[in-house]
Amino acid sequence: MTDLPHVAAAGEGPVRPGLDGRIRHLVSIGALVALGDRHAMRTYMRVAMEAGIGTEAVRELLLQAVPYCGWPRALEGFESLGAVLEGMAGVRTGAHAGPEAGGGLSGEAYFRTVYGAKSDEVLSRMKGHHPALADWVLRHAYGEVLARPGLPPRVRECIAVGMLxxxxxxxxxxxxxxxxxxxxxxxxxxxxxxxxxxxxxxEERARWAFALLDLLPEATPAAGGGVP
Structure with a gap:
């Protein structure tokens, strides 16, 4: 499922209107980090960085991998990035972080934007699972990772969708x-x-993913979340 011709095609194929090409690159890298295919990950990191994705954007993505994929996947991603950068010595890569830097939301505000009216119910359920879980999710996953500056929430959510x-x-x-x-x-x-x-x-997972998306009603975008 992750042979190199397919990985290269993900970055080099026809660009459809709509999604920012920089986000497309980051989503693909995030998916490969979650998958744990080191060889494909390194190949696609190089493809994306040669296309202008900045090193700091990839580093932010890898930090985001910690709450989604765990420390081992994130560390493997950082090791892969280091190998790619070493191999690209002297090759010009993107000067900035890709999509414009985000930040400005608290972790709880970010969480409540994601979960909306169900936020308190989700927090209560997590507390029922383990007394420390809700605090850990709000403080670490949302406060220290997702609400970081470096990538805007819209971009982080697209990366999260791909990883999950x-x-x-x-x-x-x-x-x-x-x-x-x-x-x-x-x-x-x-x-x-x-x-x-x-x-x-x-293929079965792809089918339910598109089916779930099709069930969602059109939503009014939150102000300030977009990327030019």
């Missing part, structure tokens, strides 16, 4: 589809996100 689809975690995938829409991504742009990832997942 690779992992096959249907409930959190659906939540972050809603989060992406709340931060300004359109359903058509999300279809492009899903299309970037379907190269790397089973």
């Amino acid at each position: 689809l690779v992992l096959g975690t249907q409930s959190t995938f659906l939540s972050h589809l809603r989060g992406a829409i709340a931060f300004g991504t359109t359903p058509d742009q999300l279809r492009e996100v899903l299309s970037q990832v379907t190269l790397h997942i089973p």
Whole structure:
């Protein structure tokens, strides 16, 4: 599912209107980090950086991988990035972080934008699972990672959607589809996100991903979440 011709095609094929090409590159890298295919990851990192994606954008993505994919996947991603940068010595890469830097939201505000009216219910359920879980999610996953400056929420949510689809975690995938829409991504742009990832997942999972997206109503984008 991750042979190199497909990986290269994800970055080099025809660009459909809608989703920012920089986001498309980051979504693909995030999916490969979640998948754990080191060889494909390194190849695509190089493809993306030669196309102008900045090193800091990739580093932010890899930090985001910690709460989504775990430390081992994130560390493997950083090691792969280091190898790519070493091999690209003297090759000009993107000067800035890709899509314009985000930040400005608290972790709880970010969380409540993603979960909306269900926020308190989700927090209560997490506390029921373990007393420390809700605090850890708000403080670390949202406060210290997702609400960081470096990438705007809209971009982070597209990356999250791709990672969660690779992992096959249907409930959190659906939540972050809603989060992406709340931060300004359109359903058509999300279809492009899903299309970037379907190269790397089973066909059955791709079908339910598109089916879940089609069930979501059109949402009014949250102010300030977009990327020019």
